[in-house]
Amino acid sequence: MPPLSKKFTTALVGISVTTVIVGCTATGTGTNGASSPSASTASPSPSRSSADRGPYADGEYSVDGEYGTRGSSIGVTLTLQSGEVSAVDVTPHATDETSLGLQRRFAEAVPALVVGKDIDDVDLDRVAGNSHTPDGFNDALEKIKAEASERVTRS
Template sequence: MASEKESQRRNSTIKARKSGSAGVKSATVAAVGLIAATTLLAGCGSKDAIPADDAYQGNSGESMAAPSSSESASGAGGADNGAKARDTGKYRDGTYSVDNQPDPSGKAPIDVTVKVAQGDITGVTVVGHTSNDISKKHQAAFIEAIPGVVVGKPLKGLKVDKVAGASWTTQAFNDALDNARSQASVQ
């Protein structure tokens, strides 16, 4: 009888150890998972996020700054049409400027000046405004490449794809082209 009680006690001890061990393992796995998730999510709220250079980034439809525009003195007379004018597809010769055009991040605006003659772009100047080193690199590459992409092309309907790996600067440039078309449109 003593050996039977001892056998039952041993079995109870083994069961307790097994269930205690399983509980410790489960708690350990849960703790490791929680630490991993916390580590992965730690940078998600960073206010200084740097834009990636991939096909999945894009415009959220929001921007932190509204674009301002002005027609330069060399543009064909008339008042500043700005965003109130519509694109008619027929354009006055002249130079049209869009200042402080924000990119989708709202942190790296550009100034764009487009020269138009007989409906074609005859010159383009882009000035970048960013303090972020990565954005500076992308903007500089874009600024160097964009004249070769747009000069000689018709202004009507022109939209450029990602230039020099600068997705957000390209988006800001396309938005500036829309604004310039409105400014240049013959109403």
């Protein structure tokens, strides 16, 4: 390979690696390596139309959200007022120390992401370094929406 071509290839590799590194750090990772709540999303779910939204009965709802292939779960207690999340508490269920640590960090970050938001606008993605635990939260959220809708139709 000619020297100029070798230098060009080396430069391209360097640019590619830099791009990957910048892309990884632009997700809100703090100085301690943990993702900040701002790195997460709590956005409208694109698959739901406005006709699929509420109404939801006000109240407190407690369910377990499941995720993963090994029966992982987390507990979610959520309070609704006029379709808005007014309080949320996430209870880790993991027994493995690594998973428990991830679930605890997730539980600490969630209130800042969802309290004060319309329940239909909450759809968590990656939170506090967790890529799978948000799936459990979103599963619990869907169960809560179903229960809150059912309470409206019963009253």
